[in-house]
Amino acid sequence: MKIGILGGTFDPIHFGHIRPAQEVKQQLALDEIWLMPNHIPPHKQGTHVSTQDRLAMAQLVCDELAGFKVCDIEAKRETPSYTAKTLEQLNMLFPQHEFYFIMGMDSFLNLNKWYQWQQLFRLCHIVVCKRPGWQLTDKDPIQALLKLHIHNNEKPSTLGTGEIFMLDILEQDISSTAIRQQLQHGSIPATTMPLSIQTYIQQHQLYQTDFLSKTE
C-alpha cells in the first residue's frame, strides 16, 4: 500500500495539518494517511502538553476521517524522534508498504539539518506542502537537493523511494503556536481545528498557561 505519513508535534493538531494531508492523499492516490505524533521533537525545546494528550487528539481526528490512522511508533520510543530512525523501523516492520513522508515548506527548508537526512531518500518519498510565510528561493541550498530528486509530473513514479513531490495545495495560515497563544488568552480558535479537538482541549483544560515540558 501507499502510505502517507504526517509526522508532527501536533501541539495541538489543527486544520493546517489535516487539510493538506487530505489533499495529499487525494492527489497522490494514497491508500492511507498515518498521523504520527512525535515524543521528543528533535528541533523544538519541548512540548506544551503530554505525548498521551497529543496522541489522543490525533486519534480523534482519525476517528472522523476515512483512511486516517494514528502511528504511535515514536510515542513508544524514549529517544529523540528522528525521522530517519523512524522510517528505518517502519520499513523493517512493513516492507510491503511504500512510504510518503509529508511536510510543510518550513520543515523542507530545514531538511538538510535533520539527523541522517540523506538516508530518507532510500527510505521514503518526500511530499512538500506549501505554507504561508515560507518560500523556496532560487538561492536556497535546498534547491540543489530538489533538482536531484524532484518527481517529474509527466511520468508516473517508478521508484519506491527517493522522489520529492512538490504539491500545489490550498495554503492556510494556521499554526499551533498561534492557537496556543489564543487559548492562553481564553479564546477558542474555532475555525482552526475540528470541534472534537476544541472539546478535548476544554475538557482537559489544556494550554491555559504557557507551560513547556522539556523533553531532552
Ligand SMILES: Nc1ncnc2c1ncn2[C@@H]1O[C@H](COP(=O)(O)OP(=O)(O)OP(=O)(O)O)[C@@H](O)[C@H]1O
Ligand atoms: N499551516 C500549515 N500548512 C502546511 N503545513 C503545515 C502547517 N502547519 C504545520 N504544517 C506542517 O505539519 C508538520 C507538523 O507541524 P507542527 O506540529 O510543528 O505544527 P506547527 O503549527 O508548525 O507547530 P508550532 O507552531 O508549535 O511550531 C510540519 O511538517 C509542518 O511543516
Ligand SMILES: O=C(O)c1ccc[n+]([C@@H]2O[C@H](COP(=O)([O-])O)[C@@H](O)[C@H]2O)c1
Ligand atoms: O529527524 C530529524 O532530525 C527531525 C528534525 C526536525 C523535525 N523532524 C520531524 O518532522 C516532523 C515535523 O516536526 P515539527 O518539529 O515541525 O513538529 C516531526 O515528525 C519531527 O519529528 C525530524
